[in-house]
Amino acid sequence: MMTSRPRWLPHPGWLLLIPAVALLGGILGVPLWQSFWRSIGSGDWTLEHYSALFTDGVTLKVLARTGQAAAVVTIVTLLLGYPYAYLMTRVGPLWRSVLVVMVLMPFWTSALARNFGWLILLYDNGLVQRFIALFGFDDVVLYGTAQGVTLAMSQVLLPFMVLPLFSALGGIDRRLLLAARSLGSPPLVAFWKVYFPLSRGGVVAGCILTFTLACGFYVTPALIGSPRESLIAQLLGQRTTQLLDFAGAGALGTLVLVVTLVLVWWANRMGGSMATIGAVAGQTGTRR
Amino acid sequence: MYMGAMPRRVARLAAAATALATVALGAAACGSDGTGNGDGKVELTYVSYGGTGQDAMIKSWQEPYTALNPNITFINTSPPDPAQVKAQVENNAVTWDLVSTAPWLASQNCGTIYAKLNVQYDASQFPPNLHGECFIADFRYSLIFGYNAKKWPDPATAPKTIQDFFDVEKFPGKRGVVPALQDGILEWALIADGVDPEDVYPIDVPRALAKWDSIREHTTWAANVGALLQLVTSEQVDMQLMVQARYQAALDAGTPLEPVWDVTMTSINGMAIPLGAPNQAEAEKFMAFLLLPEQQAKMAELSGVAPSNLLSQPRLTENGEKINAFGPANTGRSVAVDPIWWGQNWNQISDEFNRWLNV
Known part of the structure; x- marks a missing residue:
C-alpha cells in the first residue's frame, strides 16, 4: 500500500488518485445522487416514495427476508470459513495453494455457469437432495426455496469470508498460545481467550463483506429461488424494469443503502475495523 | 508467494474494467451521431x-x-x-x-x-x-394448459378442462406457472372459476387470487419462461401453463406433453x-x-410464435402444428388478453399480485 503521508499540502502522489476518483465519481457517485434526488421528488420535495415502502405490505417483508438470508449466509460461511482459514495457516505452501485455489474457484467461473450448475444440483431428485436423503431427510425441497438460495450463496461468498480470516489468522503470533498453555490453560480455553479475540478483526471484516454482498444478490435468487420468495434486489429490478418507477426504486435503493451502512457502522464498532478489509489486499500485495 | 496471483489478477481485472468502461463511454458518445448521415x-x-x-x-x-x-x-x-x-x-x-x-x-x-x-x-x-x-x-403467442402424458397416459382419465388444473383432489401433482400477468394468468383463473370469457374485464383481482390460492401449495412459480421450460423438460412438474413456443421446444426435446384445448389465452x-x-x-x-x-x-x-397477420400461412412442423393454438389443432376457445386495459391497471395490480405472491 501507499505510505505517503500528506501534510497540509497534498503529496504529488495523490494526483495518481484522480483517475480512480473521477471514475468512481462519474459512474457511482453521480447516478447514486440522481437516484436519491429522484426518490425525494426531483426538487418537489416529497417523502411519499419512502412512506410507500413502509405501507405497501411487501417491501418490509422482503427486506426482512433478505436480511435473514444474508445473516444465515454470513453464519454459514463463518462456520465453514474459520476452520478452513485456520487450516490454511497451518499447512505447508503446497497445500495452502491447493486450499486457496479451492476457495477461489467460484471467482473463476462465470456467474451464470455457476448458478445453472447449482440449479441442476438442487433440482428435485437432484444430487444434493438425494445426498441429504441418505441422512433421513427425504422431503427437503431446495429448488425454488430460500434454503437452496442460501446454500448456493454460501458457496459463492465463501472466499469473501475466508480471505480476511486468513489474513487475520496468519498474523497471529502462535507463541501467545504456547505462553497460555505454559501458564496452565487447556487448549480450548487458550483458543477462546487468546486466539479468537486476536482474530476478531478478521471475523468482523469477513462478516461485513459477506453480509453486504449477500444483501445485494440478484442472479442467484432470481435463478434458483422463487418469485414467491423474492429478495430485495428482485424487488428493485421489478420496480425499475417493469413499473418504470424510478423514484420508488430510488427510495428502495436508498433505504437498503442506509440499512446496510448502519449495520456496517455497528459491526465496525463491535470490534475489528474496516482497515482489516483493506489489509487483505495490503498483506497479500506487499508482504507475500 | 502463493497469494501473489491474487492482486495481479485483481489489478488486471480492474484495468480491463476501466478499459471496458472507457470503450463503452466512447461508443455511447459516437452512437448518437453515427446514424442517418x-x-x-x-x-x-x-x-x-x-x-x-x-x-x-x-x-x-x-x-x-x-x-x-x-x-x-x-x-x-x-x-x-x-x-x-x-x-x-x-x-x-x-x-x-x-x-x-x-x-x-x-x-x-x-x-x-x-x-x-x-x-x-x-x-x-x-x-x-x-x-x-x-x-x-x-x-402473437398463446398460453397453453398442458400436462405430462407419462403422469396421465390414458386420455379418458387425463385433464380435460381448465377446472382440472385447479382440482388437486382429482389430479394430484405439481403445477408449473410463470407469474407473468401479461400472459393472462388472472383472466384464466377467473374463467376456470366460472366467469364468462366475455366478462373477465375489469378483472376481479381478489377472486382470481383466491382461485390461485386454492392450489398455492401445489404450484411451482418459475422465475421466467426459460426456468419453466427447464422444469417441464426435466419433468419436475406434472402440468403447466406455458407459452406455445416453449411447448414446441419441449416436444422437440422429447417431453411427452399433451395440450388441453379448453380455454387458451392469447397475447400479442x-x-x-x-x-x-x-x-x-x-x-x-x-x-x-x-x-x-x-x-x-x-x-x-x-x-414457434404465431403470425399476427391473418393471411399468413406458416408451414409448421408436426410438433408445431400439434400445439398451434391459432390453427386447427385448437378445438377449444381462445380468449385475448387486453393490453389497453392492462396499460391502465398494471401498476396497481402488479403491486397487489406481488404482495400476494410474497405473503
Missing part, C-alpha cells in the same frame, strides 16, 4: 430479447428488408429493457429505433416514452384492435419506437414491411 444510409438500432427469437427476426424481417432497401441496415442488441428506454428518453439521448415491448407498457406510456406511430398496413388483414396507438403487434408481443428515436420514419416503414403475410409466416416458422 447525408448519403441516405440509415442504420436502425433494433432491440429485442436476443437468442434464437431475435435470430429469427433477423432472418425473416431484417435481411429481406435490407435486400430490398440496401441503404437500410440494422444494428442488433438486447435486452429491450424498458427502464433503459425511459432513461434514454428522459435524457434526450435516444439511440434505439425499434424495441420489443410488452404492449401494455407501450400503451401505458404512449406519447411519453413511446412515440405515436404512423404505420401503413391493411387493417382487414388483422384481428380487430390488434395494433395500438404506440405499438404494433409484431407477433409489441414493437414500439422510443419517443425521439433517431430514425422514426424509416423505422415505421420497416414495421409496415414486417407485418406483411410472408414475413409474418417466416417468423412463425423459424421461432
Whole structure:
C-alpha cells in the first residue's frame, strides 16, 4: 500500500488518485445522487416514495427476508470459513495453494455457469437432495426455496469470508498460545481467550463483506429461488424494469443503502475495523 | 508467494474494467451521431430479447428488408429493457429505433416514452384492435394448459378442462406457472372459476387470487419462461401453463406433453419506437414491411410464435402444428388478453399480485 503521508499540502502522489476518483465519481457517485434526488421528488420535495415502502405490505417483508438470508449466509460461511482459514495457516505452501485455489474457484467461473450448475444440483431428485436423503431427510425441497438460495450463496461468498480470516489468522503470533498453555490453560480455553479475540478483526471484516454482498444478490435468487420468495434486489429490478418507477426504486435503493451502512457502522464498532478489509489486499500485495 | 496471483489478477481485472468502461463511454458518445448521415444510409438500432427469437427476426424481417432497401441496415442488441428506454428518453439521448415491448407498457406510456406511430398496413388483414396507438403487434403467442402424458397416459382419465388444473383432489401433482400477468394468468383463473370469457374485464383481482390460492401449495412459480421450460423438460412438474413456443421446444426435446384445448389465452408481443428515436420514419416503414403475410409466416416458422397477420400461412412442423393454438389443432376457445386495459391497471395490480405472491 501507499505510505505517503500528506501534510497540509497534498503529496504529488495523490494526483495518481484522480483517475480512480473521477471514475468512481462519474459512474457511482453521480447516478447514486440522481437516484436519491429522484426518490425525494426531483426538487418537489416529497417523502411519499419512502412512506410507500413502509405501507405497501411487501417491501418490509422482503427486506426482512433478505436480511435473514444474508445473516444465515454470513453464519454459514463463518462456520465453514474459520476452520478452513485456520487450516490454511497451518499447512505447508503446497497445500495452502491447493486450499486457496479451492476457495477461489467460484471467482473463476462465470456467474451464470455457476448458478445453472447449482440449479441442476438442487433440482428435485437432484444430487444434493438425494445426498441429504441418505441422512433421513427425504422431503427437503431446495429448488425454488430460500434454503437452496442460501446454500448456493454460501458457496459463492465463501472466499469473501475466508480471505480476511486468513489474513487475520496468519498474523497471529502462535507463541501467545504456547505462553497460555505454559501458564496452565487447556487448549480450548487458550483458543477462546487468546486466539479468537486476536482474530476478531478478521471475523468482523469477513462478516461485513459477506453480509453486504449477500444483501445485494440478484442472479442467484432470481435463478434458483422463487418469485414467491423474492429478495430485495428482485424487488428493485421489478420496480425499475417493469413499473418504470424510478423514484420508488430510488427510495428502495436508498433505504437498503442506509440499512446496510448502519449495520456496517455497528459491526465496525463491535470490534475489528474496516482497515482489516483493506489489509487483505495490503498483506497479500506487499508482504507475500 | 502463493497469494501473489491474487492482486495481479485483481489489478488486471480492474484495468480491463476501466478499459471496458472507457470503450463503452466512447461508443455511447459516437452512437448518437453515427446514424442517418447525408448519403441516405440509415442504420436502425433494433432491440429485442436476443437468442434464437431475435435470430429469427433477423432472418425473416431484417435481411429481406435490407435486400430490398440496401441503404437500410440494422444494428442488433438486447435486452429491450424498458427502464433503459425511459432513461434514454428522459435524457434526450435516444439511440434505439425499434424495441420489443410488452404492449401494455407501450400503451401505458404512449406519447411519453413511446412515440405515436404512423404505420401503413391493411387493417382487414388483422384481428380487430390488434395494433395500438404506440405499438404494433409484431407477433402473437398463446398460453397453453398442458400436462405430462407419462403422469396421465390414458386420455379418458387425463385433464380435460381448465377446472382440472385447479382440482388437486382429482389430479394430484405439481403445477408449473410463470407469474407473468401479461400472459393472462388472472383472466384464466377467473374463467376456470366460472366467469364468462366475455366478462373477465375489469378483472376481479381478489377472486382470481383466491382461485390461485386454492392450489398455492401445489404450484411451482418459475422465475421466467426459460426456468419453466427447464422444469417441464426435466419433468419436475406434472402440468403447466406455458407459452406455445416453449411447448414446441419441449416436444422437440422429447417431453411427452399433451395440450388441453379448453380455454387458451392469447397475447400479442409489441414493437414500439422510443419517443425521439433517431430514425422514426424509416423505422415505421420497416414495421409496415414486417407485418406483411410472408414475413409474418417466416417468423412463425423459424421461432414457434404465431403470425399476427391473418393471411399468413406458416408451414409448421408436426410438433408445431400439434400445439398451434391459432390453427386447427385448437378445438377449444381462445380468449385475448387486453393490453389497453392492462396499460391502465398494471401498476396497481402488479403491486397487489406481488404482495400476494410474497405473503
